[in-house]
Amino acid sequence: MPEKQGEGKTYITLQYLSRLALWVYFRKIKIICRKPVPAEGPLLIAANHSNMVLDPIVLIATFPHSRPCHFWALARFFRIPLVGKILKAAGVLPVDTKTHSNAKLFESTIQSLDRGAVVALFPEGTSYTAPNHLPFKDGISWASFEYLTQLASREDGPKSISIIPVGITYSTKNRWRSEAVVEYGEPIIQTIHDLEAFHDDPKAVVKSLTDRIAKGVERSTINxxxxxxxxxxREARFVLFGDSRGVRLEEYVHVSQSFVGLLHPEQKNGLYVKERIELKEELLLFSQKLKSLRLNACDISMYENQEITQTKATLRLVSTWIGLLIQIPFFLPGIIINLPFYILGRLIDSYEPYTESVAQDKLIFSFFLALPFYSTLICLLWKLTGYGLFSLVCVCMLLPIFAWYHMALIDKNYDMLKQVIASWRIFIAVTTGNIGVDRDWTHSREALEDCVRLRRWCRDHTKLLIYNLAKAGDPQAKYLVDYGKPLFKSLEEQEE
Structure with a gap:
């Protein structure tokens, strides 16, 4: 059986590279399917697009049943000789935006759907960094109705098309070794019977479908x-549950969105309005103070119920350093060998102005650096072992094993390093007393103690507000109480 265009060896290679990229970049990825995704048959995919090239990489690597995804690209790119061949081999579909004919505009899309392919689109049209998704464009809706129109003209074959909304959420999208959640939502099924309303008022029906798709993606993302x-x-979630690893990834989006709902500025006519406003102001103040100290809420959590003393700060600094020093002999070779990649990542963090491009730049530049770097390393090791055939085989086998070993240790040591840095900053703040490192006292002991007091206040008032709202029937608060039941046990006991 001949392979489908764009679903052959080039795409399989692309899948392997995408999975390798995600394995290196992310600490953990959670894939959620709200409904079973068909293993065959035509599908339209609508995903949010907040992280440039990383978003299509995520879909390529995680799509159920390893089905190939076909993306859109402007038709003019296909006219560039080498680029056009690569795009076609990778299954990318040309879209001529200058034509006024829908049949011509979606010609390659319809052909792919006729072959039972998956066409994955980003209806926002561009990548972005914003607190909510951009308005969805109507291209995917027009494509679905164009496909249904062609199905209706045929006697045999399918009579519907499923559109699956996909939410891609990153805990920190520009940070290496962060987490990601990919949620494939409930499909929106369009049949040829929907064409009657479409023919009566095409623009209104298309807009309505686009709104349904956008809401489907919203249910799987944080807005x-x-x-x-x-x-x-984010700070409210931090003080209650810790960082992203303190929340189960399958619940990360729901938990985060529930906190957004509780602090939404449109809660003017709801319950506990004054308390919500006050809590939000204090959380924002807490966030600013943490930034000035270059710490996060987890770094100071251990001092929440105890006095900050120079002895405790010193002991924490010493213990974290000892823990790191014990691990360094096992981890240092990997750090030394991969030092150019760490330096490259820091440079990109410093000079890339757009948050949504940082992860893309790290992956692309690392890929092009890896080819000459590891080729040179293999040649050097082969030379040291005498240029024998057996030694070459051993070197080529050793490097992947070493890479796996390095990645297996990296998360624990990366966390330990961050703890050392945090404990050093706390130690400096405590030992400088009220004089402070800076003239504005932002790194003084007084600033640190004020931040700890503010964290305690935010924790207690966040718990109390959620608990009271849950008793009043607020669904988001009830969900948070059920999710974090042990945290609210003391409030329940006081009430009893």
Whole structure:
């Protein structure tokens, strides 16, 4: 059986590279399917697009049943000799936006769907960094109705098309070794019977379908009205559950969105309005103070119920250093060998102005650096072992094993390094007393103690507000109470 265009060896190679990229970049990825995704048959996929090239890489690597995904690209790119061949081999579909004919515009899309392919689109049209998704464009809706129109003209074959909304959520999209959640939502099924309404009022029906798709993606992503609400909700989640690893990834989106809902500025006519506003202001103040100290809420959590003393700060610094020093002999060779990649990542963090491009740049530049770097390393090791055939085989086998060993240790040691840095900053703040490192006292002991007090206040008032709202019937608060039941046990006992 001949292979389908764009679903052969080139795409399989692309899948392997995508999975390798995600394995290196992310600490963990959670894939959720709300409904079983068909293993065959035509599908349209609508995903949010907040992280440039990483978003299609995520779909290529995680799509159920390893089905190939065909993406759109402007037709003019296919006219570039080498680029056009690569795009075709990778299954990318040309879209001529200059034509006024839908049949011509979606010609390659219809042909792919006729072959039972998966066509994956990003209806926002561009990547972005914003607290909520951009307005969805109507291209995917027009494509679905164009396909249904062609199905209706045929006597045999399928009479419907499924559109699956996909939410891609990153815990910190520009940070290496972060987490990601990919949720394949409930399909929106369009049949040829929907064409009657479409023919009566095409624009209105298309807009309605686009809205349904957008809402489907919203259910699988975190959306906030503004950055203040986003930042306040993140700090509220931090003080209750810790960082992203303190929340089960399958619940990460729901938990985060529930905090956004509780602190949403449109809760003016709801319950506990004054308490919500006050809590939000204090959470934002807490976030600013943490930034000035270059710490996060987890770094100071151990001091929440105890006094900050120089002895405790010193002991924490010494213990974290000892823990790191014990691990360094096992980890240092990997750090030394891969040092150019770590330096490259730091440079990209410093000089890339667009948050949504950082992860893309790290992956692309690392890939092009890896080819000459590891080729040179193999040649050097082969030379040292005498240029024998057996030694070459051993070197080629040793490097992947060493890479796996390095990645197996990296998360634990990366966390330990961050703890050492945090304990050093706390130690400096405590030992400088009220004089402070900076003239504005932002790194002083007073600033640290004020931050700890503020964290304690935010934790207690966040718990109390959620508990009271849950008793009043607020669904988001009830979900958070059920999810974090042990945290609210003391409040339940007090009430009893």
């Amino acid at each position: 906030s009205p503004d950055w203040d609400t986003t930042n306040a909700a």
